[in-house]
Amino acid sequence: MSYIEVKHSSKIYKINGHDFYANNDINFNLDKGELTIIVGESGAGKSTLLNILGGMDSSTSGQLIIDNTDISDYSTRQMTTYRRKSVGFVFQFYNLIPNLTSLENVELASQIVPDALDPIKVMNDVGLSDRVDSFPAELSGGEQQRVSIARAIAKNPDLLLCDEPTGALDYKTGKNILKMLQDFCHNSQKNVIIVTHNGMIKPMADHVIELSDGKVKLDTLNVSPTPVEKIEW
Amino acid sequence: MKILNKNILREFKFSIARFISISILLALGVFILIGLKVTGNDMRQTANDYYSIHNMADAEIRSNANISEVDQKKLKKLDHLKAIEFTNSTDGLISGSNTSIRIQAETTKLSTNQLISGHLPKNNHEITLNNRDKGKYEIGSYITLKNKSGDATSELKNNKYKVVGFITSSDYLLKQNLGTTTVGTGQIDTYGVVSKSAFKSNNPTVALISYNNLKGSSYSDSYEKQVEKNISQSEPTIKRMVQDRKKESYSLLIKR
Ligand SMILES: Nc1ncnc2c1ncn2[C@@H]1O[C@H](COP(=O)(O)OP(=O)(O)O)[C@@H](O)[C@H]1O
Ligand SMILES: [Mg+2]
Numbered sequence: 001m002s003y004i005e006v007k008h009s010s011k012i013y014k015i016n017g018h019d020f021y022a023n024n025d026i027n028f029n030l031d032k033g034e035l036t037i038i039v040g041e042s043g044a045g046k047s048t049l050l051n052i053l054g055g056m057d058s059s060t061s062g063q064l065i066i067d068n069t070d071i072s073d074y075s076t077r078q079m080t081t082y083r084r085k086s087v088g089f090v091f092q093f094y095n096l097i098p099n100l101t102s103l104e105n106v107e108l109a110s111q112i113v114p115d116a117l118d119p120i121k122v123m124n125d126v127g128l129s130d131r132v133d134s135f136p137a138e139l140s141g142g143e144q145q146r147v148s149i150a151r152a153i154a155k156n157p158d159l160l161l162c163d164e165p166t167g168a169l170d171y172k173t174g175k176n177i178l179k180m181l182q183d184f185c186h187n188s189q190k191n192v193i194i195v196t197h198n199g200m201i202k203p204m205a206d207h208v209i210e211l212s213d214g215k216v217k218l219d220t221l222n223v224s225p226t227p228v229e230k231i232e233w
Numbered sequence: 234m235k236i237l238n239k240n241i242l243r244e245f246k247f248s249i250a251r252f253i254s255i256s257i258l259l260a261l262g263v264f265i266l267i268g269l270k271v272t273g274n275d276m277r278q279t280a281n282d283y284y285s286i287h288n289m290a291d292a293e294i295r296s297n298a299n300i301s302e303v304d305q306k307k308l309k310k311l312d313h314l315k316a317i318e319f320t321n322s323t324d325g326l327i328s329g330s331n332t333s334i335r336i337q338a339e340t341t342k343l344s345t346n347q348l349i350s351g352h353l354p355k356n357n358h359e360i361t362l363n364n365r366d367k368g369k370y371e372i373g374s375y376i377t378l379k380n381k382s383g384d385a386t387s388e389l390k391n392n393k394y395k396v397v398g399f400i401t402s403s404d405y406l407l408k409q410n411l412g413t414t415t416v417g418t419g420q421i422d423t424y425g426v427v428s429k430s431a432f433k434s435n436n437p438t439v440a441l442i443s444y445n446n447l448k449g450s451s452y453s454d455s456y457e458k459q460v461e462k463n464i465s466q467s468e469p470t471i472k473r474m475v476q477d478r479k480k481e482s483y484s485l486l487i488k489r
Contacts, residue, residue: 090409099243108236 001068002029003191004053004159004199009062009072011048011214017203022048023059024214030207033189035182037227039199040211046195047163049211053193054161055083067158087151087219090162094144096136102147103132110154117156126150126180142173149177153184160184167196178204179228200233280406281450287403289451290343290441291460294471298482299436304474308440315445318342319437321429322416323388324421325378325411333417334378335424336360336389338432343441344403345358346426351398357431360394363401363423365408368394381416390433400426 006226011023022045028109030036040046051057052064055071058079064072088109096105103119110116123132126146136144145165152160162181166174182204194205199211202208203226210218245252281308294300294308300319309317321338339346339353346353349364351372362370370376377393385392402424405411411421444463449455 097240099247104236104239108240111234111236152403 003032003034003067005051005063005065006053007063007065008060009049009052009064011045011052011057012060020213023052026062026211026214026216028209028216028219030191030193032191033185034191034206035204036184036191036193036207036209037202037205038193038195038209038211039141039202041216042197044211046197046211046212048214050161050163050195053090053159054087055079056089074120083152085155086158088155088157088160090145090148090152090160090165092164092167094136094141094148096144096148096151098136100134101133102128102139102143102150105136106151106154109151113155113157117154119150119154122145122150122154125153138175142169144178145169145173145177146180149180150186157182160190160192162192162194164195164197166198175228175231182225182228190215198233201228201231203231204228246257246438277436277450277452280452283401283406284451286347287401288343288345288443289403291444292442292445292464293344294440294442295322296438298478299434299438300440301436301478304478305437305440307470307474311442311470312467313444313446313463315443316342317443318344318441320439320441321388321432321434321437322439323386323432324416325380325386325389326417328379328383331417332422333420334411335414335421336369336378337424337426337433338429338437339426340441341386343443346402348399349399349401351396354426354428354431357390357428358393359397360397360427361400362396362425363405364399366423367399372396372398388414388433389427389431391431394425394427402426442477452468 001085006026009023009026010021013020015020024045026049038046038049048057052059052222053072059072062072063070066082066086071079074082075122096102097108103123106119106122110119120129123129126149128143128146128150129144131139134143136147139147144170144189149162149165152162160181165181166177169177178201181192181194184190185211194201199210203222204221206225208218209216210220280352290358300308305319311317318340320340321334324333324335326332327334346361350367351361353361362376375393376396378389379392380386385422405424409420411424413419414421444460446463447456447459
């Protein structure tokens with residue numbers, strides 16, 4: 001039984017009278033504990049799909065079944081609960097709260113869920129134990145992204161969604177971040193979905209879904225994923 | 234939600250100048266809005282209360298000559314009258330100063346005066362003055378009146394009066410510009426009230442009128458329109474009275 005099932009999911013935008021399919025009849029299944037990479041060119045519909053998976057958007061038609069529950073017809077309130085309890089989100093541009101220190105940013109997330117992880121410990125895990133009292137403006141891009149990952153992980157979500165998490169980072173820092181996500185996935189047995197336009201990192205995933213023009217072009221399982229350290233791009 | 238509150242607090246703390254500016258802006262906005270909406274009403278209400286206390290007349294007829302008893306009877310028959318009161322008034326100067334003063338006979342029904350301190354004149358040697366003159370004249374002191382050429386005023390029996398009190402009047406709301414006169418600088422500086430008997434003539438020069446068909450408070454449209462209508466209705470009658478009076482005066486002259 002798959003943990004996540006996407007069935008005939010389409011997202012249609014009306015652009016001056018025409019129907020525009022950002023997602024067009026998407027189908028795939030993800031097993032529990034998989035590290036999934038959704039790859040595709042810019043405009044392929046990756047963010048649209050990820051936002052639907054994270055409950056931040058809803059599909060125009062089709063079903064999204066998470067842990068045997070169809071969430072595609074959830075009410076707004078149910079969606080909020082789903083987002084709050086089950087989903088952690090890492091954005092390309094971090095979206096940290098500037099008024100709060102890095103630790104407080106993590107605490108903020110941990111305080112809204114029942115079974116959160118210890119913020120200090122999570123900060124330690126992402127290697128930022130000595131920067132807990134720094135404000136986002138005082139951190140480098142890589143450090144900010146690590147805080148934002150810590151914030152997503154601290155909620156102890158069933159599903160960690162990352163939209164181009166290394167998009168704004170240099171090669172080495174980006175690699176670092178990806179390693180962190182791979183480790184988290186394999187150590188916690190939670191589902192991690194990474195959206196990227198960089199096809200070179202596909203080997204690190206258990207499951208790769210290639211999108212093109214809003215459709216699934218390729219859906220491959222990777223029996224022996226490569227550790228991030230061994231990938232060059 | 235400790236951290237959330239912390240964030241909200243810091244949002245204020247880190248932008249305290251903006252916070253204060255916006256607060257002031259809002260306060261100012263509210264202040265002006267409320268001010269514009271409420272102040273006008275308040276002022277009208279205050280004025281209306283003031284007029285009610287003083288039984289302010291709705292209209293006034295002033296004559297250079299005396300209003301004869303025949304004419305008084307005619308005026309009493311004007312339409313829509315609730316009350317009419319005849320009274321006297323004259324202008325003079327307070328000797329020893331350049332202050333012009335309008336002396337009025339005390340009224341009992343319309344445009345009455347509110348006593349602020351002292352008492353109203355009990356005989357024709359007493360006067361009550363404008364409350365604003367409290368600092369200039371004391372109760373118990375005397376003032377002497379004269380006309381513009383420095384002689385005794387012809388309309389009054391006496392010219393020396395004891396100040397016995399201070400009053401307010403609905404006829405004079407302003408501090409300055411109380412009206413025009415032919416004495417002094419041409420502006421009335423203050424006013425005073427004497428008893429009816431202080432005037433020589435029993436024939437009044439002023440008729441105060443209140444109407445019985447008015448609705449709404451002063452400054453309201455319905456009130457002002459109705460008063461205007463009443464006045465223009467009375468005008469032909471009054472004009473005729475003036476014509477008759479003129480003819481009468483001429484014929485008296487010719488007879489002599
Ligand atoms: N709110 C919207 N209204 C109209 N078109 C949209 C909207 N959001 C996204 N799109 C279009 O949908 C397509 C897919 O967008 P997106 O999922 O953001 O692409 P990407 O794969 O680069 O993340 C793009 O062509 C984009 O222009
Ligand atoms: Mg995108």
